[in-house]
Amino acid sequence: MDYKTIFIVDPIRSERIQLAKFLSEEVFTVMTFISPNDCFKKPELINCDLIVFVPRKEKNEIKHLMNLKKKFRKIPLIFILNDDFPDINLAEITANGFPNVYKASNNEKVREILLGLLAEEGLPPRSEVPHPVPISKEVQDALIEAANE
Numbered sequence: 001m002d003y004k005t006i007f008i009v010d011p012i013r014s015e016r017i018q019l020a021k022f023l024s025e026e027v028f029t030v031m032t033f034i035s036p037n038d039c040f041k042k043p044e045l046i047n048c049d050l051i052v053f054v055p056r057k058e059k060n061e062i063k064h065l066m067n068l069k070k071k072f073r074k075i076p077l078i079f080i081l082n083d084d085f086p087d088i089n090l091a092e093i094t095a096n097g098f099p100n101v102y103k104a105s106n107n108e109k110v111r112e113i114l115l116g117l118l119a120e121e122g123l124p125p126r127s128e129v130p131h132p133v134p135i136s137k138e139v140q141d142a143l144i145e146a147a148n149e
Contacts, residue, residue: 005029010054057084076100
């Protein structure tokens with residue numbers, strides 16, 4: 001599986017960081033932004049595979065997405081529903097040039113959609129990091145014996 005990049009757009013810093021930690025995996029690069037315009041200021045530096053957008057009244061409304069260039073509208077987009085926006089009309093957003101839109105009511109649903117889109121074959125096993133203090137051969141043998149008993 002290739003590395004994938006996820007952009008999280010939420011003007012509330014604490015929520016943005018919490019979601020980034022929740023979605024982080026070894027095969028995902030997670031970047032956070034305050035507004036959708038910030039995501040693509042330098043599009044030649046990094047390609048985005050998925051956008052998680054948290055709409056907020058008067059801060060980060062859906063109308064701000066309509067300023068994105070057409071080439072960026074093809075990127076899958078997940079909306080997280082909240083108190084400001086308890087429901088979103090996906091048909092209207094699709095009609096404005098966003099073909100891959102989804103909505104999620106919580107972080108777990110975002111993760112479920114994300115894994116379905118970016119890791120259809122499942123996540124690769126995490127790489128094992130060796131213990132920082134080497135274990136002597138005697139201790140290793142004792143641990144193996146204890147496990148076999």
